[in-house]
Amino acid sequence: MAYVITDTCISCGACAAVCPTESISEGAEHYEINPDTCIDCGACEAECPTGSIHPGE
Structure with a gap:
């Protein structure tokens, strides 16, 4: 199951920068x-400064 980004995302782009598959x-x-x-x-979950990324359900 893919990871998901919640509404608490501040659009900083840190996650996108570390994603190996873009x-x-x-x-x-x-x-x-x-x-x-x-x-x-x-990789994205570890990089997110707001904890907005988690495994999907």
Whole structure:
């Protein structure tokens, strides 16, 4: 299951910078993760300063 970014995202871009598959892009309200290309590595979760990223359900 791909990681997800919640509404507490501040759109800093730190997660996108560390994503090895470039699955994270800026969305309308905050950054979003493409579930089709996310490999569940967790790099983005560790980098997020607001704790807005977690494994999806």
